[in-house]
Amino acid sequence: MRRSLGCLGLLLILLAVAAGLSASYMWGGKGPLTHNITVTVAPGSSLAATSDQLEKVGAISSASRFRLFARFLGGGGGIKAGEYRIAAHLSQSDILRILQGTKTVQRLVTIPEGRPAVEVRDILMKEDGLTGSVEVPVEGTVLPDSYAYKRGDTRAFILKRMQHAMVAYLATAWEKRQPGIAVTTPRDALILASIVEKETARPDERRMVAAVYSNRLKRGMKLEADPTIIYPITKGRALGRRILQSEIDAKNDYNTYSMTGLPAGPICNPGRASIDAVLNPAQSNAIFFVADGTGGSVFSDTYAQHSVNVDKWRAVRRARGEIP
Numbered sequence: 001m002r003r004s005l006g007c008l009g010l011l012l013i014l015l016a017v018a019a020g021l022s023a024s025y026m027w028g029g030k031g032p033l034t035h036n037i038t039v040t041v042a043p044g045s046s047l048a049a050t051s052d053q054l055e056k057v058g059a060i061s062s063a064s065r066f067r068l069f070a071r072f073l074g075g076g077g078g079i080k081a082g083e084y085r086i087a088a089h090l091s092q093s094d095i096l097r098i099l100q101g102t103k104t105v106q107r108l109v110t111i112p113e114g115r116p117a118v119e120v121r122d123i124l125m126k127e128d129g130l131t132g133s134v135e136v137p138v139e140g141t142v143l144p145d146s147y148a149y150k151r152g153d154t155r156a157f158i159l160k161r162m163q164h165a166m167v168a169y170l171a172t173a174w175e176k177r178q179p180g181i182a183v184t185t186p187r188d189a190l191i192l193a194s195i196v197e198k199e200t201a202r203p204d205e206r207r208m209v210a211a212v213y214s215n216r217l218k219r220g221m222k223l224e225a226d227p228t229i230i231y232p233i234t235k236g237r238a239l240g241r242r243i244l245q246s247e248i249d250a251k252n253d254y255n256t257y258s259m260t261g262l263p264a265g266p267i268c269n270p271g272r273a274s275i276d277a278v279l280n281p282a283q284s285n286a287i288f289f290v291a292d293g294t295g296g297s298v299f300s301d302t303y304a305q306h307s308v309n310v311d312k313w314r315a316v317r318r319a320r321g322e323i324p
Contacts, residue, residue: 027069030089033059040151041099043081050079050099059086059095070096083107083129083151106148109158113144113271114197116236120162120269130155137162139236140190140266143169169272177279182214183262189278192217194266195256197274198227200297206277208299211284221287223256231267 037057041050047070051063060066069092080101090098109127111120117139124134132154142159143166149158174186183189192213200209216223229247230239232254248257253264286299288306293316300306317323 027073027091027093029091031059031091031095032061033086033088033090035088037086038083039086040083041079041081045081047079054095060092066092107151108146108148110146111142111144111162111269114268115144116268118235118237124155124159130158132156134159140194140269141166142269144269144271170275173275173279181279181281182217183278188262189275190270191262191266193270193274193278194268195223195225195227196277197270198268199225202296203273205297206273207280207282208284208286209289210277210281212286212289212299214281215285215287220260222260225256227267228254228256228263236268
């Protein structure tokens with residue numbers, strides 16, 4: 001009798017061990033999900049509602065079993081609202097850890113350098129993870145960069161972060177400015193940086209382009225920057241055609257062909273590199289530049305040199321069939 005009880009006890013122990021191993025495998029083993037998905041847990045969502053959602057999308061096999069395991073094996077932590085990336089075949093234990101807030105999906109909205117304010121608004125409004133609406137921001141107040149956000153954040157909140165970033169960066173950069181530069185205020189630096197940003201996309205040319213416009217400002221020359229002609233017409237969007245002579249002759253607060261000094265305000269949102277270039281331009285006497293036919297520019301100190309370079313550029317364009 002005692003031997004039979006011993007065997008029965010051993011059997012129960014083995015069954016308990018087997019059950020534990022089975023539970024451990026179901027909890028920590030390979031999950032049923034066949035592809036990566038994103039799951040959103042709304043604020044105030046319960047574990048019951050979330051587990052039903054997980055079962056519905058195929059991340060777990062049984063919502064009730066998931067809740068049971070979570071209660072006894074989940075460590076006692078509650079789930080948190082957020083957007084989560086669930087990888088294919090992720091175990092139930094790992095899914096719970098994610099839902100407890102360890103791996104929230106990071107979303108990014110990117111504002112490229114040189115985008116005008118109207119396009120900043122376009123980018124924000126197209127970002128489907130954000131909520132609410134925003135008006136077109138004041139030109140030049142947004143620092144181009146990639147900004148992280150969570151689903152449900154407001155567009156107004158993200159825009160404010162972008163604007164605070166510009167204020168902070170401009171203030172820091174201004175403190176490091178080179179002595180004797182052409183601009184005397186941070187706002188003027190921002191305006192000139194917006195012109196430099198639109199005039200060249202080549203990092204190796206920014207300080208030279210900044211030097212050209214700085215030298216012109218110091219000499220009281222017209223800046224004659226084509227993008228300043230376009231800005232009043234399109235608010236910074238692409239013109240899509242050649243500039244007309246009437247537009248070159250137009251008199252307004254932005255056209256630097258018909259006025260001396262800086263335009264009334266920025267013509268885009270310049271990036272850090274263009275701001276830095278204006279505050280630390282190249283040491284050069286150049287006051288002219290023109291395209292060189294290779295994607296870059298050639299700079300010159302005198303009008304005679306510039307005329308030769310312009311003739312070379314025209315020859316390149318003529319060979320390409322761009323002009324007669």
